[in-house]
Amino acid sequence: MPYVDLMARYPRSKRPIEQRGREVTDADRQLSRQFGRDYFDGDRMHGYGGYNYHPRFWTGTVALMRQHYGLADDASILDVGCGKGFMLQDFSLLMPQARLQGLDVSEYAIANAHPGVKDRLQVGDARKLPFADKSFDLVTSINVAHNFELDECGQALLEVQRVAKKNSFIVVDAWRNDAEQEALHKWVLTCVTAMHVDDWEKFFARIGYTGDWAWTITETL
Numbered sequence: 001m002p003y004v005d006l007m008a009r010y011p012r013s014k015r016p017i018e019q020r021g022r023e024v025t026d027a028d029r030q031l032s033r034q035f036g037r038d039y040f041d042g043d044r045m046h047g048y049g050g051y052n053y054h055p056r057f058w059t060g061t062v063a064l065m066r067q068h069y070g071l072a073d074d075a076s077i078l079d080v081g082c083g084k085g086f087m088l089q090d091f092s093l094l095m096p097q098a099r100l101q102g103l104d105v106s107e108y109a110i111a112n113a114h115p116g117v118k119d120r121l122q123v124g125d126a127r128k129l130p131f132a133d134k135s136f137d138l139v140t141s142i143n144v145a146h147n148f149e150l151d152e153c154g155q156a157l158l159e160v161q162r163v164a165k166k167n168s169f170i171v172v173d174a175w176r177n178d179a180e181q182e183a184l185h186k187w188v189l190t191c192v193t194a195m196h197v198d199d200w201e202k203f204f205a206r207i208g209y210t211g212d213w214a215w216t217i218t219e220t221l
């Protein structure tokens with residue numbers, strides 16, 4: 001399975017890339033990588049600067065995923081690295097009978113999850129998922145695997161694939177040219193493994209990841 005732009009409806013916003021590039025320190029990045037309150041709801045220099053639910057983020061994307069994968073009303077869906085469960089919340093509104101499950105390493109995110117799905121989320125590690133092989137109709141992992149060194153990144157992708165019956169969809173930080181690479185390095189806080197899109201595709205082939213993927217490209221405009 002291939003590149004598929006299921007993030008096409010995710011809203012883009014103008015971000016202060018140059019400012020962050022000038023001001024961010026290694027200490028800021030280390031704090032971000034703890035995925036605690038500072039990352040989700042602290043200063044913009046450490047992450048989201050306030051990770052709050054709004055339907056405009058995921059409503060269009062979950063509809064696209066449902067259509068693309070032909071998900072039944074009662075499909076089972078796992079989101080690995082689900083944060084506060086906002087995407088799953090929108091799946092729950094679109095498909096009230098779906099069996100939804102989220103997993104994230106952040107105790108803070110799970111403790112402060114959207115109340116609509118909080119009881120379906122658990123703390124866990126993407127590199128070792130606590131689910132049996134082929135457990136879910138769709139497994140997603142959006143902007144998570146690039147937070148690991150290359151070997152463990154591969155491990156996380158193969159875990160996504162292992163617990164999916166057939167459909168998996170991952171998104172990772174990537175670039176297509178020098179300008180995007182430069183912007184990415186100024187902007188990202190937690191990303192450890194980022195590559196040119198062609199190198200990611202070679203990596204997927206080498207490790208045997210056969211699910212779907214898309215990129216997070218740091219906008220250069």
Ligand SMILES: C[S@@+](CC[C@H](N)C(=O)[O-])C[C@H]1O[C@@H](n2cnc3c(N)ncnc32)[C@H](O)[C@@H]1O
Binds near residue numbers: 104126127144
């Ligand atoms: C950029 S956020 C993306 C959150 C969500 N998928 C989204 O797109 O809004 C990365 C997420 O990966 C989670 N994460 C980082 N390392 C992880 C790990 N080892 N296992 C599971 N989740 C992890 C973080 O806590 C955070 O929620």
